[in-house]
Structure formats: C-alpha cells, structure tokens
Amino acid sequence: MKIALIGATGYVGSALLTEALARGHQVTAIVRNVDKLPQHAALTAHKADVYNADEVAAAVAGHDAVISAFNPGWGKPDIRQLSLDGYHAITAGVKAAGVKRYIVIGGAGSLYIAPGLQLVDTPDFPAEWKEGALGAREALNLIKGETTLDWSFVSPAILLEPGERTGKYRLGLEEPLFDGAAPAKISTADLAVAIIDELEAPKHIQRRFTAAY
DSSP: OEEEEETTTSTTHHHHHHHHHHTTOEEEEEESOGGGSOOOTTEEEEEOOTTOHHHHHHHHTTOSEEEEOOOOOTTOTTHHHHHHHHHHHHHHHHHHHTOOEEEEEOOSTTSEEETTEEGGGSTTSOHHHHHHHHHHHHHHHHHTTOOSSEEEEEEEOSEEEOOOOOSOOEEESSSOOEETTEEOEEEHHHHHHHHHHHHHSOOOTTEEEEEEO
16 A cells, blocks of 8 residues: 555654555655655655645645654643644645545543543543643544544553564454553554554544554
C-alpha cells in the first residue's frame, strides 16, 4: 500500500514507520524535520505544516491510507488546543485529498475505566498528561461524527513503553485491557504491529480500538 504517515519521527510514529517499511509498504513520511528520517528505498520524506489543511491535502493525495501519529509535544502548555487544531487540519486535508482510509492514534485517557467514567476523569490521572489526554478525547468525540471517512481511532494500552517487537497483542474496544488486576501494557513496536494489521485487514472501520498484551 501507499501510506502517508504523519508524525513519523515521534514516539509511536517511528515504530509505525519501521513496521510499515518492514512489511513492504511504500511510505510517505510527513514531518517537520526530514533530517530525522532514516534512508530507505520505499520511504519518501515530505515536509509539511500539519496545521495547514492545504499542505496536508497536497502531501497525502494519491495515497491508499493516512495514519496520523501527530502529537504537538507534551511539554507545550497549550497542548490541548494544539491537538485539536492539528486534528481539524489533518482531517480536513485527508478529506480534501479524497483519501478514505484514515487511522488516528490517540491516547488511553478516553478509555472507560468504569461505566460512564473515562480514565482521564479519575482522581489519580497524572496531571502532566491531562491536557493532552483531554485534547485526544475531544478528537475522538469529533471523529465519531465523521461518516464519509473509513476511520479508526487507536487508544494504546494504559502503559505504552519502548520494547521489542513480539508480534503478539490482544484487542479491546472502549475499555482498557488488564493483566489480572494491573493495567496491561504494550511496546510501541507491538502497538505498531496492531495498527498495521488493522490497516491491512480492517476490523474497526468507524470504531475505536485498543491493544495490549
């Protein structure tokens, strides 16, 4: 497939780039700094401003799918608004380019830890992650209203860590997965496996899903 990958040098995006290239896909990496990308025969670097819908549309046109691993940066005080600004521009660009398949990587904060209670609203949710998690939740609420795109929204496991690729994972939908009484975890490499599996064999069109060990 021809995949446009936004945020290809980020925490999740770099793992997605490695996985997609390893499976033989053609990838256009849409990033702010092309110098951070590896060299690969199947990789095309494309510098674009993801807050500009026209630039996004030009970058993703002609691709089979767009994966957005966009994150404005956890250290930014206005991360919530930046997350939404980026989501709006990227989604508008994808639609303008006529690409139907669209996968958005969000966070675990919007998973339901109990009926009617999302993780981000619990008292112990880390304050340093809250604004970003709230932005991701708003993006999820927005994408649920998209009827013209074949979208999927990915919420990682509560514990998302660096680690080796095993190729193994479990899937869930609206609730986080657990390992006994403890929150389940997953490596960025295996989260990438789950996402590229979804791209190759879709099971969650216009749905959110999560993955963990």
